[in-house]
Amino acid sequence: MHRLAIHIRELGDQLALCKRCGMCHAVCPVFAETGREADVARGKLALLDGLVDEMFTNPGGVFERLNRCLLCGSCAAICPRGVNVLEIFIKARIILVDFMGLSWRKKIILRGMLARPGSFDRKIRWMAAAQKIFNKPAEEHSGTSCARYFSPLLRSRHFVPLASAPFHSIQSSLNSPAGSSGIRAAFFTGCLIDKIFPNIARATVDSLKYHEVGIFLPESQGCCGMPAIAAGDMKTFIQLVRYNIEQFSEQDFDYLLTACATCTFAIKRIWPMMFPEDSDIKTKIDSIAEKTMDINQFLVSKTGVKPSVSQSNDAVSVTYHDPCHLKKSLGISDEPRIMIQANPDYSFKEMLEPDRCCGLGGSFNLQYYEISAKIGQRKIENIKVSEASVVTSGCPACMLQLSTMLSQAGSGVVVKHPVEIYAESITKWCNKPEGL
Ligand code: SF4
Ligand code: SF4
Incomplete structure (x- = not known):
């Protein structure tokens, strides 16, 4: 508990910035639906202010309230005091997971699957092959599925099925020199694009080739770590960042491109935020974060679309x-x-x-x-x-x-x-x- 109290005090300076003005109420999508003060940034920050005391009596309750947040950043974008709400919420979740441990479900998904990119890829391929047994095409919309058998977890949900062939199985790697553009870019595919929307990866590669941009696509990549850090699982997050740094940092390229807003945000903002100055890979992380760019931004600003x-x-x-x-x-x-x-x-x-x-x-x-x-x-x-x-x-x-x-x-x-x-x-x- 002593270590926990120290970490929480470290958030104190940031929490003190919030003057409880309530401007974040107007933009919080969760608050708009629930109308609960505890669901908006101001309510959560007030909660964290008293976290040390409440932690002794109700750590699970504090975690639950912190989790009722999309990490959308709408509150941070409008906050007149510049409170870094996402950093506070993410760090508070890490502190609580450090204290309470990760749930068994999250352990299986994050540490048993996501943290091991090779084995994760294999498991997803098995699931893609087996999904027709459990899913059937949704009648309402071609391209989506619903559960073949009733499941209390899935209920009447529809979902987008896994691609029959993930992008990395179609295009295992690329390493081409800069063409007439004079630019060489690394491509960070991201899990959802690789495994569910490979057409987006194909379109990205086609667009880069069209503009004669050299492409580096490593044989293997891991998740950007956002699902892990959002769940407070710092261990899996560090493992994934280190894995990705190994895949990309030895190569020479001008930009690291992604077609996923969340991957771009994670690599550009979350990676540098979570590694302290004295970390052995801090220089590499900062360098990659600096080069990271959204594919739309790249094609418009660097190739003149x-x-x-x-x-x-x-x-x-x-x-x-x-x-x-x-x-x-x-x-x-x-x-x-x-x-x-x-x-x-x-x-x-x-x-x-x-x-x-x-x-x-x-x-x-x-x-x-x-x-x-x-x-x-x-x-x-x-x-x-x-x-x-x-x-x-x-x-x-x-x-x-x-x-x-x-x-x-x-x-x-x-x-x-x-x-x-x-x-x-x-x-x-x-x-x-x-x-x-
Ligand atoms: S807008 Fe910023 S300062 Fe105002 S209550 Fe929300 S987080 Fe606090
Ligand atoms: S980040 Fe969380 S608290 Fe802030 S606006 Fe989004 S849902 Fe609300």
Whole structure:
């Protein structure tokens, strides 16, 4: 308990910044649904202020209240005092897990699977092969599934199935020199893109090749560590960061690119935040974080992608959902829209509240499904009002939430990533699909 008290005191300076003004109430998606002070940043920060005392009597209760948060960063983005809410919440979860231990479920998923990239890949391949036994295509929307047998855990949920072939099995590695662009980029695929949305990885590689950017794709990569650190599991997080640093840091490249908003945010902001100055890999972490860039931002700012000057007569209407980790945490919102508008076969339509959280929040969706679904419902209504036939997002996690919620609503709106829309136009311009 002594060590715990020391760690909590370390958060004290940051907690003192919060003046309880309550501005975060207006933007917190969880508070909007529950109306509970304990669910908004101000309530949680007040709770942490008294954490040492409460820890003795009710550590599980404190952890539970801290977990009722999407880590969306909406509160941090609006906070006039610059309170680093996400850093406080993540560190507080680590402190509590350090004290209480990890639940057995999270141990199996995080330490038994995610922490071992090779074995994780094998297990996911088995699951992909076996999923048809347990899933059946959802009637409401092609491309999504629902459980074949009733399960209290899954109930009436829809979900996006695992890809039959993950991206790394189609493209095991790449190591090409910089072409006429003079740029060489490493590609961090990310778990969701590799295992559920390999088309996004294919579109990313096609786009980079089109712009003659040299690509480094290592044979193996691990998860960015975000699910582990969000669960307070520092041990798995450190293991994954070290694994990834080993795969990437020996190579020479100008940028490390990802098409996943959460991976970009994790590598750019969370990795440097969690490793102290005296860590043996701190220099490597800072260097990789500095080079890390979202694929939309890279293609627009470094290769000159621009909106198309013309538009097809039968252009398909498309809208865009801003992932919280891309817009609120990294300030990237124009570039994905430019990528979409670069394809003349689409006409862009802004939806209402495009940057309002979709409600997924990683494991929040599993733990607090009812709240997650309510938050997502508002997004689905906004998509419907836009009358777009396609909705895009720069985060595969948001794409999961949008796909499953649209499917449940019986909507035919298709979900894509902006780089997929852009790559479609490249294929057309080249008049020859470039296979991998
Ligand atoms: S907006 Fe910032 S200062 Fe105001 S209550 Fe929320 S966290 Fe505290
Ligand atoms: S991070 Fe998001 S969900 Fe969590 S308290 Fe802040 S606004 Fe609410």
